[in-house]
Amino acid sequence: MKLAIGSDHVGFELKPAIIEYVKELGHEIEDFGTFSSERTDYPIYGEKVAEAVASGAYDGGILICGTGVGISIAANKVKGIRAVVCSEPYSAKLSKEHNNTNIVAFGSRVVGSELAKMIVKEWLDAKFIGGRHEKRVGMIGEIEKEQEEERKEKNEL
Numbered sequence: 001m002k003l004a005i006g007s008d009h010v011g012f013e014l015k016p017a018i019i020e021y022v023k024e025l026g027h028e029i030e031d032f033g034t035f036s037s038e039r040t041d042y043p044i045y046g047e048k049v050a051e052a053v054a055s056g057a058y059d060g061g062i063l064i065c066g067t068g069v070g071i072s073i074a075a076n077k078v079k080g081i082r083a084v085v086c087s088e089p090y091s092a093k094l095s096k097e098h099n100n101t102n103i104v105a106f107g108s109r110v111v112g113s114e115l116a117k118m119i120v121k122e123w124l125d126a127k128f129i130g131g132r133h134e135k136r137v138g139m140i141g142e143i144e145k146e147q148e149e150e151r152k153e154k155n156e157l
């Protein structure tokens with residue numbers, strides 16, 4: 001897989017271990033920043049990675065901030081993104097199998113590097129199982145479309 005990764009300054013220290021691990025697993029990965037521990041804002045990197053994934057140029061994304069919460073919320077604002085924040089591997093696996101997540105996020109203040117690697121591995125290895133879940137994921141896409149249409153209508157008024 002070709003993956004995109006990003007973090008804020010709090011997730012910055014955990015990121016190299018994750019990059020190395022993902023490469024060991026045989027995947028390609030590109031770092032979208034941040035590139036130092038200087039204070040910055042998590043929405044920047046959530047958006048960058050989300051846009052990279054939504055463009056279709058990457059097969060998935062990994063995001064890290066203090067809790068994984070802010071950066072995943074930011075990523076989920078980008079059309080086509082289904083980002084999950086998790087602190088254990090079970091949710092990571094099921095999020096791919098049932099919800100077809102295309103970004104996994106976690107918090108460097110919440111999980112240690114070994115647990116983070118387990119989360120990443122379960123998420124990378126899992127496959128969307130479709131079936132009854134296809135319709136539900138489709139319904140999420142419908143919400144995006146409805147929102148877009150409402151916005152368009154407002155602009156036309």
Ligand code: RB5
Nearest residue numbers: 010065066067069070071
């Ligand atoms: C930064 O202090 C912190 O708020 C951020 O890393 C993240 O945890 C936000 O959700």
